[in-house]
Amino acid sequence: MTVFIRGSIAALGGLFVYASHEPVGWFIAGIVGTALLYISLAPWGHGSRVGRSGRVAAGPTIAQGMLFGFIHGLTQYLLLLPWIGEFVGNLPYIALAVVLALYSIALGAGGVALARWRRWGAFLFPLFYVAVEYLRSSWPFGGFAWVRLAWGQINGPLANLVSLGGPALVTAATVFVAVGLAVALINRDRLVGLGVAVLVLLMGLTTSLYVDRDGTSSETVSVAAVQGNVPRMGLEFNAQRRAVLANHVRETRNLDEQVDLVIWPENSSDVNPFTDPEAAALINSAVDAAQAPILVGTITRDEVGPRNTMVVFDPETGAGEYHHKKYLQPFGEYMPFREFFRLFSPWVDAAGNFQPGDGTGTVSMDAASLGRAVVVGIQTCYEVIFDQAGRDAIANGAEFLSTPTNNATFGFTDMTYQQLAMSRMRAIEFDRAVVVAATSGVSAIVMPDGSVEQRTRIFEAATLTADIPLKQTITLAARVGFYVELVLVIMGTLAGIAALWFNARSRNQVGSSKTSKNAASRKQPVKKTGQSSRGGNSSGAGKQRAASARATTRRK
Numbered sequence: 001m002t003v004f005i006r007g008s009i010a011a012l013g014g015l016f017v018y019a020s021h022e023p024v025g026w027f028i029a030g031i032v033g034t035a036l037l038y039i040s041l042a043p044w045g046h047g048s049r050v051g052r053s054g055r056v057a058a059g060p061t062i063a064q065g066m067l068f069g070f071i072h073g074l075t076q077y078l079l080l081l082p083w084i085g086e087f088v089g090n091l092p093y094i095a096l097a098v099v100l101a102l103y104s105i106a107l108g109a110g111g112v113a114l115a116r117w118r119r120w121g122a123f124l125f126p127l128f129y130v131a132v133e134y135l136r137s138s139w140p141f142g143g144f145a146w147v148r149l150a151w152g153q154i155n156g157p158l159a160n161l162v163s164l165g166g167p168a169l170v171t172a173a174t175v176f177v178a179v180g181l182a183v184a185l186i187n188r189d190r191l192v193g194l195g196v197a198v199l200v201l202l203m204g205l206t207t208s209l210y211v212d213r214d215g216t217s218s219e220t221v222s223v224a225a226v227q228g229n230v231p232r233m234g235l236e237f238n239a240q241r242r243a244v245l246a247n248h249v250r251e252t253r254n255l256d257e258q259v260d261l262v263i264w265p266e267n268s269s270d271v272n273p274f275t276d277p278e279a280a281a282l283i284n285s286a287v288d289a290a291q292a293p294i295l296v297g298t299i300t301r302d303e304v305g306p307r308n309t310m311v312v313f314d315p316e317t318g319a320g321e322y323h324h325k326k327y328l329q330p331f332g333e334y335m336p337f338r339e340f341f342r343l344f345s346p347w348v349d350a351a352g353n354f355q356p357g358d359g360t361g362t363v364s365m366d367a368a369s370l371g372r373a374v375v376v377g378i379q380t381c382y383e384v385i386f387d388q389a390g391r392d393a394i395a396n397g398a399e400f401l402s403t404p405t406n407n408a409t410f411g412f413t414d415m416t417y418q419q420l421a422m423s424r425m426r427a428i429e430f431d432r433a434v435v436v437a438a439t440s441g442v443s444a445i446v447m448p449d450g451s452v453e454q455r456t457r458i459f460e461a462a463t464l465t466a467d468i469p470l471k472q473t474i475t476l477a478a479r480v481g482f483y484v485e486l487v488l489v490i491m492g493t494l495a496g497i498a499a500l501w502f503n504a505r506s507r508n509q510v511g512s513s514k515t516s517k518n519a520a521s522r523k524q525p526v527k528k529t530g531q532s533s534r535g536g537n538s539s540g541a542g543k544q545r546a547a548s549a550r551a552t553t554r555r556k
Contacts, residue, residue, distance in 0.1 A: 002045070002195045002440045003064060008497040010068040010108075014075030020152030021080060022417040027156030030149060033076075034178035038125060040068045041111035044186040044357040059116065062109050062503065065075055069108020080147060088347040092331070095344075096366040100147060102139045106496075112264075113499035122183050123196065124495040126175035130168050131492030137385075138315035141330040145385040146418070149174055154421045157204035159450060160211050162429040166387055166481030168488055170425075210476075211428055212449040217469035221367050221374055221400070223397040224258040224290075226251050228268060229461040230408045233362075236252030241270040244439065245282055246325055251461050252286040252294065259465055260367035261374065262290050265439040266297040266308065266381050267406040273298060274319070283533035287313050292367045293320075297404050300324075305355040308333060310378050310404055312363050321364055324357020327389055329382040338550065340394060345476065374470060377432070381405040384422045387481060394478045400472040401426060408440040424555065429477045433468035 016033025019026050059070065077097035085093030110128045114121040126522030129149075137145035150170035153159045158173045177200050183193030228248030231240045248268045255262075271279035273296070287294050293314040298307040300322075308325035328334050335341065335351035342348040364373040377398025383389040384403050393401060403423045407416040420442055427434045427446045434446040441458035445466040456462040477484075 003060075003067075006040045006060060006064070006068055010037050010072040011075045013037040013040065015079065017072075017076045017149065017152065018079040020149075022151075022154070022421045023414055024261075025152075025155050025421070027153050027158070030152040030174055031178045031181070034129075034149065034175055035182040037069075037072045038111065038115070038122070038179050038182040039186055040072070041065050041108060042115040042122070042182065042186060060082050060112055062112050062500070065108040065112030066105045067108065067528070069104040069106070069111065070101050072103030073107070074098065077147060080414075080418075081433065081548050083410040083415035086411045086413050087409060088214055088350075089345065092345055092347070096144070097290050100136060100144060102324055103132055106135075107132045110496035110499060113503040114495065116503065117499060118187070121499060122179050122187075122193075123176070124492070124499070125179055126172045127488055127492030128496040128499075129175045129492070130172050130485070130488040131490075131496065133171055134168070134489045141336055142327065142386075151418065151421050151425060154424050154450065157201060157208065159425060160204050160207040162425055163211050163431065163433055163475045163477050164207060165484035166477045167425065167427060168481075168485035169477075172488055173200050173204060199463045212431060216431065216473045217471045219370060219470045220467045221261060221370065222257075222465065222467050222469055223254075223400075223435050223445075224255060224262045224292075225261045225435050225443045225464045226262060226264050226268075227438055227441055227443040227456050227462045227464075228265075229459060233280055242279075245269045245271055245279060247461060249282050249286040249524070253289040255290055255463060255465070257465060258371050259290070259292055261365050261376070262292050262294040263404060263435045263437040264294055264296050265406055265437045265443075266310070266404040267299075267439060268404075268437075269298040270294055271298075272300055274300060283313055284318075287315050291315055292368070295363065295365065295378075295402065295404065297380070297406070306353060306431065307357060308354050308380060309357075310363070310380060312365055316364060316366070323359055323361065323363055323378045323380070325354070325380045325383060326357045326359070326361070327383045327386045328354055328356050333382075346507070360396040361389055362396045362398050377401040379403050379423075379426065381407075381419075384419060384426060386507055387485075390426050391478055391481065394430050394432070394474065397472070398430075399472065400435065401430065403434060403436045404438075405436065406439045407442075412458060420446075420452075420455075429475065431471055431473045431475050431478075433471075435468070 013033040013036030016029040016036060020030030037094060041060060041452055067549060074097060077100045081093055081097055084096060107129065111125055113432045114125045114128060123278050137143040137148060148167055148171060150167035151171050153174055160172055161169050161173050177197045180193040180197030184190045226248055228244065228251045232242045248264055269279055269283060273280040273283050293312050295310055295312055297310050300307045309322050311322040312320040314320050330336055331351055333352045333354040337349055338348055362375050362377050365376055367374045375397040377393030379389045379401060405419060416438060422435060423434045423436050424446050428450040431448050433448055436444040441456045443464055444455040445453045445464050447453055453466055
C-alpha cells in the first residue's frame, strides 16, 4: 500500500512540474511538483527512525526509488511532449518520453540514498538533480535540454538567478526551495527547511535588481519580426515552399513604418535564393520595399552538404553575412542510425541530412538610423535550448538576440509556447532583447527583463515592430555560467555516488551482523565430560596417599 501511495505522489509531482511549463506557466507548480518527488523518495511515516549515525533507517528501498523516479519523469514527459507526435504518430513521442524517464531512474535511486542522510542529505539532492539533468541535456546526440526544470520558472522570481549562473542555477534553486518545503512538511527540522526555502526565494527576488539595470543601454534600434504564416499545417508545408516565401514577401511589403532591421523566420525561404533566380527576385523585392536589411531563413548547400542557414540580404550590398545552424535536431534535421530506426517508423526518411555550422553565432546588419552595423546574435529554433549557443553569440559581440524558428510542423500544440519561454529566459540570462520570428507563430518581442512586449497568435499572418535596446553588457552568467554548472554537476555526482556507496556499505554491514547473530544462535554449548587435568592429578595423588596409610596400619 505504501508503494502505491508513494508512486501516486511521484506521479502527481510529474503532473505539477508539467503545469509549470508554458502554456500553463504556473511556476509554483514546478516547486510543488519537485517537492512531491522528494517526498516520495524520503523516509516518513510510523516506521521512520533515526540511528546513531544520523541516517534514517526507514523509507523506500533503492529499487522502489528507481520506480518512483521513473513514474515521476514519465508522467511529466508524456504531458509535456505530445507535440512531437503531432504529425509523425504517437510511437516516436512515447518512445522519447520513456527514454527521458530512464534518466529519472538514477534520480530516484540517488534521491533515496541521499534522503537517508538525515542531517544534510536532503540539501545535496538539488545538486544531484542538476547532475542528472545535465546528463539528460547532453547525451546522447547532444541530449534533450527541452525538458529542463528551469524553463518552468520563467514567470517566477527564481528566473532572475539565470543572470548569475545560467539555467542550471535556476534548476538548483528550484529544487532547493522544493526540498526545503518537503523537509518542513515531513521532518522534524521544520525551521531549517522553511529557512532554506525562504532564503533561496529571497535570493531570486533580490537578483531582480541585477536584471536589465538602468544605464546599460544608450542606443535603440527599430526591428520588425515578420510572421508570413503557411498555407496549411503539417509536414506538407515543405511542399509549398514558394507559397511560404510569397507570404513573407507580402507581409514585408505591407510594413506601414520604416524600420532599421527585419527578421524573417527559419525556413521562410526554403527555396534556395542562390540557385533559384525567382526566389532571389522575390527576396530582393521585399528588401527594396522595406529599405532595410532582412535576415532570411533558407536552405543552402556547400561542399559539406545541406545547411540550415540564416543570411542577411541588404538593400545596398545584396546577400551578406550568414549563420549556419550549429546545433541540429536529431531525428528531425538529421537521422542517427537511420536504418535501425526505419524499422519502427515510416517517418524516418522524412528526416533531413543537414550538416552543422561552426560560425560565431552572429551576423552584422546595417542600421540606417544609427549609421553603423548592429551585431545580431542568432539562435535558430532548436539552438535556443543550448547554453553555449547564446554564450558564443554574446562573446562575439551580439547586441540583441534573435530566435528565427519554424513551428508549423507542430500545429496547435504547446511547442511554440514552451520555446518562447526559453527565449525569455535567454533574455534575462544575457541581458539582451530577443526577437522571435516564427513562420506560423508565436512570434514575439522580448525585452531584456524577459517580459513580452508584443506577441502574435499562431497560424496568422502578422508583423511586430518595436524599438529595442542595444546592449554590450556581459552578465555573470555569460562569463561563468559554464563553470557554475560544472561545479554543481561535479558536486552532485560525487554526492550521489557517495550516498549510494554508503547505502550499499550499510546494507553489507547489516547483513554481516545478522549472519553473525544467526551463527551464534545455532552454536550449541559444550558439556563437561570430566574435570580439569589439574583436578584429575590431585585426585590421583590423594588416592595414593590413602593406600600408603592403610598399608602402614596393617604392618603395625
